[in-house]
Amino acid sequence: MSILPEAQAKAILTKVVGLSTADECVAQLNGGTRGNIRFALNNVSTSGIVDDIELAVQVAFGKRVGIATINQFDDASLERVVRRAEELARLAPENPEFMPAIEAQTFTPTATFSPATAAITPADRARAATASIAPCKASGLTAAGYLEDVTGFVCFLNSKGNYGYQTSTSVDYTCTVRTEDGRGSGWVGHNVQDMAAFDADADVRIAMRKASASADAMALEPGKYTVILEPAAAAGLIGFMMNFFDARSADEGRSFLSKPGGGNKIGEQVFGPEVSFHTDPAYPDAAVYPWDNEGMPRAPMPIVENGRIVNLEYSRYWAQKQGKTALAGTGNLIMAGGDKSTADLIRSTDRGILVTRTWYIRMVDPQTVLLTGLTRDGTFYIENGQIKHPIKNFRFNESPVIMLNNVEELGRPVRVQSDEGGYVMVLPAMKLRDFTFTSLSDAV
Numbered sequence: 001m002s003i004l005p006e007a008q009a010k011a012i013l014t015k016v017v018g019l020s021t022a023d024e025c026v027a028q029l030n031g032g033t034r035g036n037i038r039f040a041l042n043n044v045s046t047s048g049i050v051d052d053i054e055l056a057v058q059v060a061f062g063k064r065v066g067i068a069t070i071n072q073f074d075d076a077s078l079e080r081v082v083r084r085a086e087e088l089a090r091l092a093p094e095n096p097e098f099m100p101a102i103e104a105q106t107f108t109p110t111a112t113f114s115p116a117t118a119a120i121t122p123a124d125r126a127r128a129a130t131a132s133i134a135p136c137k138a139s140g141l142t143a144a145g146y147l148e149d150v151t152g153f154v155c156f157l158n159s160k161g162n163y164g165y166q167t168s169t170s171v172d173y174t175c176t177v178r179t180e181d182g183r184g185s186g187w188v189g190h191n192v193q194d195m196a197a198f199d200a201d202a203d204v205r206i207a208m209r210k211a212s213a214s215a216d217a218m219a220l221e222p223g224k225y226t227v228i229l230e231p232a233a234a235a236g237l238i239g240f241m242m243n244f245f246d247a248r249s250a251d252e253g254r255s256f257l258s259k260p261g262g263g264n265k266i267g268e269q270v271f272g273p274e275v276s277f278h279t280d281p282a283y284p285d286a287a288v289y290p291w292d293n294e295g296m297p298r299a300p301m302p303i304v305e306n307g308r309i310v311n312l313e314y315s316r317y318w319a320q321k322q323g324k325t326a327l328a329g330t331g332n333l334i335m336a337g338g339d340k341s342t343a344d345l346i347r348s349t350d351r352g353i354l355v356t357r358t359w360y361i362r363m364v365d366p367q368t369v370l371l372t373g374l375t376r377d378g379t380f381y382i383e384n385g386q387i388k389h390p391i392k393n394f395r396f397n398e399s400p401v402i403m404l405n406n407v408e409e410l411g412r413p414v415r416v417q418s419d420e421g422g423y424v425m426v427l428p429a430m431k432l433r434d435f436t437f438t439s440l441s442d443a444v
Helices: 006-019 075-091 122-138 200-214 231-242 247-251 316-322 342-347
Strands: 024-040 043-061 064-070 141-158 163-179 185-192 223-229 277-279 301-305 332-335 351-355 358-365 370-375 379-383 386-390 393-398 407-410 414-417 424-427 430-441
Touching: 006 024, 006 043, 006 075, 006 141, 006 163, 024 122, 043 075, 043 122, 064 075, 122 141, 122 163, 122 200, 141 200, 163 200, 185 200, 185 414, 200 379, 200 386, 223 231, 223 342, 231 332, 231 358, 231 370, 231 414, 231 424, 247 316, 342 386, 351 430, 370 430
Parallel strands: 223 351, 332 424
Antiparallel strands: 024 043, 024 141, 043 064, 141 163, 163 185, 223 430, 277 301, 277 332, 351 379, 358 370, 370 393, 379 386, 393 430, 407 430, 414 424
16 A cells, blocks of 8 residues: 555554654655556557555664664564664764754645546556557657656654644656657657646647657757747756755855855845746645655745845754744745746747757856756747747757846746756746857757
8 A cells, every 4th residue: 555544654653753762753654656657659668556655764862863764564663663773873973963853833734635646547547648649640650758647645753743644646747759750859748736637638739749840940050049938948947046046055155146255145136027936835736745854834935026036945954053044945836927828929029949848958057057958859940920940959058047037028837847856846938038059959
C-alpha cells in the first residue's frame, strides 16, 4: 500500500519518536504510487507502476545529528532504524548550524489531492498513449512521449509535537512529434494535479501542428530580437533565477540579489514594473503542501511587486543569525500576467521570433544569472502579426534578470512544471525585446 491512512501513519511515527533516547527526534514517512507509460516511434515501449514508502528518522544529541531510513515498519525494524540513527549521531561531529526541532505548528490543509488522478489505471495510461499515437500515425507523423502520474502522501512528527499529514497527486505529460523525414519537430508538455484537466488528444495536436509547420526551416542571422516565449519555454529560465531568491546567498555575496558592500536587495527595483511574483500554497490548481522542508507553515507571500524585491527566503538558521524572521520555503511560484493568448501576442508583433521550447539550459555566470541554452521543437519567424515561416534553432545567451527588464507584454498565466527545482509554477507567455541569440544550431 503506497498511501497509509493517517491513523496508521501517525501511529508508526508516534512509536518511532517514543523509541528514541536522543535529545530530540524527527520522523517522516513519504510514500506514493508512480504509474507511467512511455512511447516512441508510434509504439508503446514501456509501462509500469512503482509503489514505495520510506521512513526517515533524524535524531540529535546536542548538535550531533544522525539520520537513518528504512521501508519496513514492524516493531523490530522501527527499533533498528531508531538505534541506527542514534549510533550515527553519536559518531557525527557537531553541526555548527544545527537548529533544534521546531515547536508544534498549525497547518491549513491545501487542495493537493485529486480522486480522478488517484484512480488512474493502466488502461487509462494506455488510452492516453493511444490518443497521442493514433492521430500522428494517421497524419504521417511520429510521436514519442511519456506520461507519469503520482499519488503520494507525507506524514511527519517530531518530539516537540509538530505534526502534519497530507496526500497529493500530479500528472506529467510530454510528447515530441516529428515529421517522417525528421525535418520538422513539435513538442508539448502538460502538468496538472487533476487528471480530469488533461486531454492527450488536444495536447498532441498542438505538437502535431508545430511539427508540420516547422519543416523547411530557414536560417536567420543571430542577434537581438523581440521574442515571444511560450510559458513552458520561459519556465527553464525563470526556474534557474528563482534558486537565488535566498537571503543567505544574497547576504554572502553569491547572488544577483547581493548588494555591493554586503546585504541584499530587498526593497530595491530589480525588474521592470510589469513583473510581479508571489507564492501561495493554496493557489487554485497549483496547490502545494502547507509546510516546507523544515516543518514551517507556508503562507501566501509576495516575492516581487512591480519589479521591486519584497521578500527572500530566510531559513531558521540564517534568520536567527541575521536577527530576522524565518520565512518558510516556497513550494510554488505565481507570476502575474494579462488575459491575452500567445496568438494575441503574435498578432501585436511587427517583427520577432516565437520560441515554443527552451532546452539544455546551463549556468554561465551566477552573479548575473547569465544562462546559455537552445531553442528546440519549433521556432518561428513573426512578421506583421503573423507567423511567416519556421527558422533554424538558435543558441541563446541571456539572463532572466535582463529579460524581465525588457518586458513588452505578458499573456495569460498557465501552470507549468519547472525542471529546475521541481516546483509548480504559474507563468504567462512573455513578449520581450532584445533577447540575445548568439549562434545557429543544426538540431531540429
